[in-house]
Amino acid sequence: MYVRLDKIKSTAHLESIIADVDLVNGQFVALGALEADGEARKVTPSGDVTKKLVFHASVPLTYWERQNELDFVLEKGKVGRGFVLEEGDIISIEKKGVSGALAKGALVVPDANGFKVGTPAGLHGEIIAIDKDMYAGELAVIRISTK
Structure with a gap:
């Protein structure tokens, strides 16, 4: 996912x-x-905000010419990177990374597959814009809040 x-x-x-x-x-x-x-650190996919969550965003570096950033998968057993998100961070994620209606102003909460539209209880985000990327298509631009 991009x-x-x-x-x-x-x-x-x-x-x-x-x-x-x-x-x-x-x-x-x-x-x-x-x-x-x-x-x-050993990790498991989760959207449970009562746990210590990090946002997976590994560098999609590949030397295989037929694979691009949109198809990147961190294979099991390989080391990747997770970001501890903070108040005010802004990230954009491909449309398929947000379950529910993608709309400016919608509140989103962590999900094991990305984000989902929902009622916040701790770490959450607000969709502040819908952007278009020539390769990835629609992106949800999300401002993170920890309050």
């Missing part, structure tokens, strides 16, 4: 993450135990 990190601090807190399942960018994952390497 994700654009529009306004994330250069000093944003990152977690190295590893999962037992394939992950796509834009998923929320719950942090688990520290791995034996002392850096990566």
